[in-house]
Amino acid sequence: MRFTIYKFLSIVLVIDIIALVWFLTILNWVAVIATIIVFFLSLTLQVILVKCPNCGTRPAFLLLAVWTLLLDFELYISDTVLLRNCPRCDYELDRNLIK
Numbered sequence: 290m291r292f293t294i295y296k297f298l299s300i301v302l303v304i305d306i307i308a309l310v311w312f313l314t315i316l317n318w319v320a321v322i323a324t325i326i327v328f329f330l331s332l333t334l335q336v337i338l339v340k341c342p343n344c345g346t347r348p349a350f351l352l353l354a355v356w357t358l359l360l361d362f363e364l365y366i367s368d369t370v371l372l373r374n375c376p377r378c379d380y381e382l383d384r385n386l387i388k
């Protein structure tokens with residue numbers, strides 16, 4: 290269930306970024322602030338939600354750190370959507386987290 294929420298939050302992030310650009314275009318500052326708050330809340334929830342049962346790593350936190358250092362947030366979103374195995378120990382995350 291947590292893994293499903295984790296995948297759903299990736300979609301929320303993409304839609305939120307599109308909404309942020311739209312609200313910046315029409316200069317609706319209240320909506321811009323609201324979408325920025327939703328963005329950071331969903332990103333934080335996504336980072337703390339999934340934990341590898343084998344090695345204890347939080348895969349989203351590791352991916353976020355790597356792609357933030359390389360300044361490529363689009364690849365973070367694609368990695369979270371396509372995440373199947375733990376990036377550190379290669380443990381299959383779907384096996385125990387879908388229950």
Ligand SMILES: [Zn+2]
Pocket residue numbers: 341342343344345346375376377378379380
């Ligand atoms: Zn692991």
